[in-house]
Amino acid sequence: MPVRPNSHRLRQGRFSEKGRAYFITAVIHQRRPVFSDWQTGRLLVAELRRVHEQGIAKSIAWVVMPDHFHWLMQLQSGSLGEVIGGIKARCTHAVNRKTGRHGPLWQSGYHDRAIRDGEDWEPFARYLINNPLRAGLVDKIGDYPLWDACWL
Incomplete structure (x- = not known):
């Protein structure tokens, strides 16, 4: 697999702030x-x-799609890299054990967007919760089993 020449830039300038969404x-x-x-x-x-x-993190909303996931969260402890890296590592171990597969499960890195103070979380939650609808996986979000939001 070729290495993405700019994947290292995903980490440049990344700062984790406790309490930040x-x-x-x-x-x-x-x-x-x-x-x-x-x-x-x-x-x-x-x-x-x-x-x-x-x-470690307060989940606001999440959706697991067939080939990716979105998570709206508020960091409570540790760094963003530690939290996401830990989730990906433990998930990889569990998936490999369940499926008998080996090797990497995730692309390296992840994308994050810090939510500004006072910025409404609801548009982000609506975007991720509607992802299965936009992808044509279901006709009603209630039919999709891999999502949740703190408002429910």
Whole structure:
């Protein structure tokens, strides 16, 4: 697999601020639809819930798509890189164990957007929750099993 020549720039200038909300996107290696099997997707959901329950990050909303996930969260402890790296590592281990596969699960890095103070979180949550509808995976969001929002 060729290395993306600018992937190192994803990390330049990245600063983690406790209490700050972030919109995170991480993508599966080679965009394989690993999570089209919703039971495999539940392994990632378990990791998102674990960091929420441990007080590492407060989950606001998330959606697990077949080849990526979006997560709107508020960082509570640690750095963004530690939190996302830990989720990806534990998810990789669980998916590989379940499926018998080996090798990388995720593309390196992730995309994050810090939410400004006073900026409304709802448009970000609506965007990610509607992702399965836009992708044509379901006709009603209630039919999609891999999403949640704190408002429910």
